[in-house]
Amino acid sequence: MENLDYARLQMAFTLGFHIIFACIGMVMPFFMVVSHHKWLKTRNPIYLRLTKAWLKGVAIFFATGAVSGTALSFELGMLWPEFMKHAGPIFGMPFSLEGAAFFVEAIALGFYLYGWKNLPEKFHWFTGIIVGVAGVASGILVVSANGWMNAPSGFDYINGEFLNIDPVQALLNPAWFTQALHMTLAAFVATGFAVAGVHALQIFRGKNVELHTKAFKIAIVFGAVAAFLQPLSGDLSAKDVAERQPVKLAAMEAHYETQNGAPLYIGGIVDEENREVNFKIEIPGALSFLAFGDFDAEVKGLNDFPDDELPPVPIVHYAFQLMVGLGTLLMLAGLVYFISLKKKHWLKSRKYWLLFIITAPLGFIALEAGWVVTEVGRQPWIIHQVMRTEDAVTPMPGMKYSFFFYLLLYIILGITVTWLMNRQLKALNKEE
Amino acid sequence: MLYIVLFFLMFSLLLYVLLGGADFGAGIVELFSSRENRKITRDTIYRVMGPVWEANHIWLIILLVILWVGFPGYFNVMMIYLHIPLVLVLLGITIRGVAFVFRHYDAVLDSSQIWYNRLFRIGSIITPVFLGMSFASLISGKIIITNDYTNYGFYDLFMEPWLHLFGLLIGLFYAALCAFLASNYLIAETEGDARKLYRKKSAMYTVVLVILGFILLVYGYFAGFKFIEDFIHNPVSLISVGISGLLLIPLWRNIKRGNRIWSRYLAGLQVVLVMFAAIMAHFPYIIITAEEELSLLENLAPEATIDNLAIMLLIGGFVILPGLFHLMKSFNMIKILDKSKPKEM
Numbered sequence: 001m002e003n004l005d006y007a008r009l010q011m012a013f014t015l016g017f018h019i020i021f022a023c024i025g026m027v028m029p030f031f032m033v034v035s036h037h038k039w040l041k042t043r044n045p046i047y048l049r050l051t052k053a054w055l056k057g058v059a060i061f062f063a064t065g066a067v068s069g070t071a072l073s074f075e076l077g078m079l080w081p082e083f084m085k086h087a088g089p090i091f092g093m094p095f096s097l098e099g100a101a102f103f104v105e106a107i108a109l110g111f112y113l114y115g116w117k118n119l120p121e122k123f124h125w126f127t128g129i130i131v132g133v134a135g136v137a138s139g140i141l142v143v144s145a146n147g148w149m150n151a152p153s154g155f156d157y158i159n160g161e162f163l164n165i166d167p168v169q170a171l172l173n174p175a176w177f178t179q180a181l182h183m184t185l186a187a188f189v190a191t192g193f194a195v196a197g198v199h200a201l202q203i204f205r206g207k208n209v210e211l212h213t214k215a216f217k218i219a220i221v222f223g224a225v226a227a228f229l230q231p232l233s234g235d236l237s238a239k240d241v242a243e244r245q246p247v248k249l250a251a252m253e254a255h256y257e258t259q260n261g262a263p264l265y266i267g268g269i270v271d272e273e274n275r276e277v278n279f280k281i282e283i284p285g286a287l288s289f290l291a292f293g294d295f296d297a298e299v300k301g302l303n304d305f306p307d308d309e310l311p312p313v314p315i316v317h318y319a320f321q322l323m324v325g326l327g328t329l330l331m332l333a334g335l336v337y338f339i340s341l342k343k344k345h346w347l348k349s350r351k352y353w354l355l356f357i358i359t360a361p362l363g364f365i366a367l368e369a370g371w372v373v374t375e376v377g378r379q380p381w382i383i384h385q386v387m388r389t390e391d392a393v394t395p396m397p398g399m400k401y402s403f404f405f406y407l408l409l410y411i412i413l414g415i416t417v418t419w420l421m422n423r424q425l426k427a428l429n430k431e432e
Numbered sequence: 433m434l435y436i437v438l439f440f441l442m443f444s445l446l447l448y449v450l451l452g453g454a455d456f457g458a459g460i461v462e463l464f465s466s467r468e469n470r471k472i473t474r475d476t477i478y479r480v481m482g483p484v485w486e487a488n489h490i491w492l493i494i495l496l497v498i499l500w501v502g503f504p505g506y507f508n509v510m511m512i513y514l515h516i517p518l519v520l521v522l523l524g525i526t527i528r529g530v531a532f533v534f535r536h537y538d539a540v541l542d543s544s545q546i547w548y549n550r551l552f553r554i555g556s557i558i559t560p561v562f563l564g565m566s567f568a569s570l571i572s573g574k575i576i577i578t579n580d581y582t583n584y585g586f587y588d589l590f591m592e593p594w595l596h597l598f599g600l601l602i603g604l605f606y607a608a609l610c611a612f613l614a615s616n617y618l619i620a621e622t623e624g625d626a627r628k629l630y631r632k633k634s635a636m637y638t639v640v641l642v643i644l645g646f647i648l649l650v651y652g653y654f655a656g657f658k659f660i661e662d663f664i665h666n667p668v669s670l671i672s673v674g675i676s677g678l679l680l681i682p683l684w685r686n687i688k689r690g691n692r693i694w695s696r697y698l699a700g701l702q703v704v705l706v707m708f709a710a711i712m713a714h715f716p717y718i719i720i721t722a723e724e725e726l727s728l729l730e731n732l733a734p735e736a737t738i739d740n741l742a743i744m745l746l747i748g749g750f751v752i753l754p755g756l757f758h759l760m761k762s763f764n765m766i767k768i769l770d771k772s773k774p775k776e777m
């Protein structure tokens with residue numbers, strides 16, 4: 001493999017790592033704040049214990065998110081210096097705002113973590129809200145920067161030069177809203193189901209059931225509501241992609257022939273050589289409808305684009321199928337939860353808890369798959385239709401070693417964090 | 433507008449050097465302490481730095497963002513040619529950052545603490561050393577900007593610029609500066625025996641600093657580093673360093689008298705002066721390559737970007753600074769001074 005491939009792998013791996021911690025850092029504060037609120041209202045010590053237990057977890061995740069994010073800020077330049085040289089001045093605005101958001105978040109977190117004794121109760125609780133809101137704001141801002149790579153705007157590209165730069169327009173690029181909405185929901189789905197799953201496992205094992213049931217209920221509400229909204233927002237995203245990146249849409253669907261009333265494929269194995277999809281289920285007209293809201297609309301196929309502008313079709317297609325499949329499943333799981341609000345006896349059934357143990361990792365898998373769709377689907381461009389990834393990569397050879405270095409470092413870090421969480425849980429169960 | 437951006441660039445550099453530096457320094461002080469003293473330092477660091485720990489490090493990110501948005505050509509050179517030392521800086525930041533949190537939030541107190549402590553201390557020293565080396569390579573005159581990969585090997589382009597004695601000296605100098613800052617900072621935060629300890633540390637690191645600085649200048653001069661020559665011939669730089677040296681006298685008076693606030697500000701001011709001297713020696717040509725000197729002011733982003741960045745920074749500044757001061761004040765530290773151990777969360 002070449003230098004470029006390793007640089008890509010490293011980018012993908014480190015981003016994929018960061019996003020997990022970023023999502024938890026974004027969403028967990030909301031769970032905490034709810035539990036904290038219940039403590040203030042009911043003075044039931046279990047809620048206090050839960051809040052503090054989550055808080056310790058968040059502190060650990062937050063630190064890991066912060067260091068991996070710091071590494072990413074360097075990496076954008078270290079791996080893609082040519083990209084940053086030109087893109088930096090254009091899409092810098094979300095990052096400079098994000099800096100402010102991080103600060104607000106860090107300051108509020110300082111108050112929240114260390115303010116149990118010295119701050120007025122209400123104000124202390126409120127700093128927790130600020131942590132969450134600032135986290136979501138920074139998430140939205142980075143995603144807007146990513147949106148700009150998909151839908152470059154706010155400049156004129158003339159003879160290889162970037163002129164008439166307008167940072168505000170770059171921030172408000174055509175992709176920012178759908179992507180930010182979908183991403184924010186995804187963070188809630190993924191974290192909600194993951195946290196609920198962890199607590200479901202404890203309930204399943206019969207450990208400290210009262211506390212874990214309370215924890216489960218807080219987390220799952222967020223996850224389930226977001227899981228219902230997610231496909232709706234995904235549909236908006238798909239319509240957006242159809243308009244702005246038709247190649248990506250075609251790759252998501254492995255749709256080779258330009259067609260009116262194009263069918264939607266479910267499943268299927270992509271045969272790149274013969275440019276067809278085998279073993280698929282076809283729903284006639286559905287793709288045209290999903291992409292353009294019209295069963296007869298024309299959907300451009302991959303064959304109509306130059307070969308050197310195609311992304312790796314199978315990866316994009318499988319990742320998309322995975323995301324949508326899991327999205328549907330999680331929506332159903334959310335439904336089960338809502339029904340169980342009426343049918344209380346379900347909570348006694350082991351199958352019920354087993355379901356939520358199984359769904360625990362699925363949100364994060366869908367989220368990673370979704371990013372693969374977005375990022376790999378944009379290839380070979382780093383800035384859609386403007387700059388190719390291969391022209392952006394660092395001239396320094398030996399990215400292979402850099403990649404393995406990060407791989408090792410983050411695997412160790414990942415294992416340590418998991419092990420630490422397990423210890424937190426055990427300590428929590430012992431307190432019972 | 434450009435001046436606002438430049439101001440924030442210098443301001444965040446300064447705060448990172450001071451606050452981040454005090455943070456690294458605390459780890460260094462802990463590293464070079466006896467066993468019992470390590471424990472004291474560990475607890476003090478947690479109490480004092482804990483609440484502002486995150487905030488101290490965001491200055492680095494702000495600095496980076498200003499560079500890449502406002503000075504893209506400059507950032508480009510740094511990121512290509514300083515790749516390796518910066519990876520090592522990141523390694524340091526990563527291990528000390530997570531170790532700091534792990535050691536305070538791990539639910540179980542057992543032998544893994546030993547590892548967290550080790551990693552925290554090691555990270556605390558490698559980060560400033562490699563930061564210093566990265567800075568040194570910018571001014572070393574050894575960077576070769578080229579696309580010619582047949583005549584120049586990997587070593588010439590990506591190792592040579594940072595891997596040399598001069599770089600190492602600057603790295604160690606910065607690490608000593610951090611430890612100096614931290615010990616003065618810690619003097620003000622402690623009582624009794626612990627205070628005596630940090631007083632001793634502060635004296636020790638002052639000596640180390642002066643010696644290292646001297647070796648640095650002499651070696652740099654005789655090895656023909658342009659930066660050092662310019663430094664020595666620049667009156668502003670010399671005067672700043674001179675004042676910084678003279679300030680040692682009031683610093684020591686204040687420490688003796690137990691004036692905590694002044695001693696802290698004085699130590700900070702000294703470091704600011706040293707940094708100012710280094711930057712002024714070459715401003716705005718902060719990158720010295722083998723052939724040319726790159727000016728910060730000639731590698732600007734387009735005007736619209738600079739204006740936008742300036743406005744964002746001003747808005748950010750107004751939002752953040754009051755909050756930050758409030759945070760520092762709320763947990764201040766000097767007032768609270770409860771000698772009891774921090775309550776377990």
Ligand code: HDD
Nearest residue numbers: 179183186189231234235237238324327366367370371374
């Ligand atoms: C919990 C995670 C999750 C779930 C359940 C879904 N998605 Fe998703 N999806 C993401 C998480 C995600 C993501 C990781 O957050 C992405 C990557 C970039 C982005 O903005 O969101 C994404 C991207 C993404 C894109 C590409 C957007 C672009 O390239 O600009 C489309 C078209 C969809 N999604 C569509 C859907 C549909 C129709 C779903 C129906 C169930 C769905 N997603 C469920």
Ligand code: HEM
Nearest residue numbers: 021022025026062065066069070072073102135139142493
């Ligand atoms: C979709 C992708 C991303 C999302 C949603 C996201 C979101 C977040 C969030 C919420 C945090 C707060 C820390 C936490 O709560 O754990 C964070 C931290 C951070 N992120 Fe990301 N991020 C993304 C990608 C990136 C990228 C591409 C960069 C680099 C350019 C980056 C840079 C950072 C930095 C520097 C921090 C640390 C800030 C601190 O010290 O608190 N992130 N990210």
Ligand code: HEM
Nearest residue numbers: 008011012015016019142145146371372375376381382389
């Ligand atoms: C956190 C969620 C994200 C994930 C999981 C992710 C994933 C990926 C993947 C898989 C690639 C490799 C694509 C390929 O080469 O085939 C990639 C590339 C890249 N991503 Fe993302 N991405 C995320 C968010 C972002 C954000 C928020 C930004 C920028 C602000 C960004 C900037 C880049 C850049 C610059 C590249 C390299 C160039 C390229 O391959 O096009 N990514 N990312």
